[in-house]
């Protein structure tokens with residue numbers, strides 16, 4: 001949930017009122033879930049599971065301590081006036097839904113129209129990665145990636161499209177495999193100029209389709 005301040009909304013995902021629990025407390029919580037599932041955390045196969053799960057969480061949720069703005073801090077101006085669209089398509093996306101804490105798997109397409117400066121292309125994927133490694137809903141993830149690139153690079157426009165399968169819809173609940181959620185955020189020229197948007201959509205067209213979930 002976003003907290004609204006006089007200066008606008010701030011992202012509350014990195015600011016918790018409670019201090020982080022210790023590793024031991026986190027492992028104890030996993031043992032509770034194992035017992036809740038009906039199993040015996042003391043048996044051989046499960047004895048190391050709490051430690052494994054906590055290590056996995058360190059990987060899955062590695063995005064809270066990185067500031068995505070810093071990732072875009074280094075940019076290059078010697079582009080000989082390149083001002084056409086830069087598109088990074090088919091970026092593998094792995095995230096976790098904030099309602100059920102199960103995987104969201106898909107791909108992202110990110111584009112921007114440079115206004116003088118370009119960034120190292122891997123940095124666009126890194127921005128996605130930082131936000132993806134937090135608990136998410138797809139709409140927010142899409143908006144956060146686009147807004148960050150827009151705010152830091154100040155390009156003529158930014159476009160982000162994400163297509164993903166939500167395992168909370170495929171392996172539980174409504175059980176609908178093969179369903180892809182598509183979200184997009186268009187800013188600047190991508191929002192205002194239909195031909196720019198069309199060019200972007202046609203550049204990512206070939207790669208769009210059902211994603212694995």
Ligand SMILES: Nc1nc2c(ncn2[C@@H]2O[C@H](COP(=O)(O)OP(=O)(O)OP(=O)(O)O)[C@@H](O)[C@H]2O)c(=O)[nH]1
Pocket residue numbers: 097098099136137138139166168169172173174
């Ligand atoms: N808008 C949006 N919804 C999501 C996303 N990921 C999961 N959801 C949905 O979040 C909703 C949570 O609904 P609840 O009714 O509170 O939870 P639930 O009882 O587990 O719902 P079901 O999944 O329908 O069983 C579900 O409809 C999910 O499909 C996402 O990225 N964006």
Ligand SMILES: [Zn+2]
Pocket residue numbers: 097098099100101102166168169
């Ligand atoms: Zn979910």
